[in-house]
Amino acid sequence: MCDDKKSPVEFDYTSFLGESCSKKWTFLEAIASVAPVFGEAWKETTKQDSDPDSRLWQIALQSLSSRRSDESNLVSLIRIARDEHIERLQVIMPYSLEPDQITKIQSKANAVITTLPDDDVLIAEIQA
Secondary structure (H helix, E strand, O other): OOOOOOOOEEEEHHHHHHHHHHOOOOHHHHHHHHOHHHHHHHHHHHHHHOOHHHHHHHHHHHHOOOOOOHHHHHHHHHHHHHHOOOOEEEEEOOOOOOHHHHHHHHHHHOEEEEEOOOOOEEEEEEOO
16 A cells, blocks of 8 residues: 655656666676676665665666667566565656556556656556
8 A cells, every 4th residue: 555645756767768878887787787696686785775766766777778668668667666665656757658658557567657737747656
């Protein structure tokens, strides 16, 4: 059950797209791509050292791609948020999504998505 008083974790998808295009891999990311066990250990360290917004951002940079569709990235982002025990996710988009795109994302990610009027912002209520 989601607590309405709880503030949503915010993710700026517009900034993510820009950052992911110019992202340079760190040594640990390169090693983790070859030997996933190092990636898992690194993720555990990241979880302990940062707040939910920062963790989500770091994991998204490792997991999402500007080469994938927005629908696919948003489904993955919601799943990551669920794994991080985030119940409400506010996503700032560069543009509005079509209603059928939102329906597909809701279905695939098991989340209820609402949009803010006159804003390119999605709020995902994430189901456990």
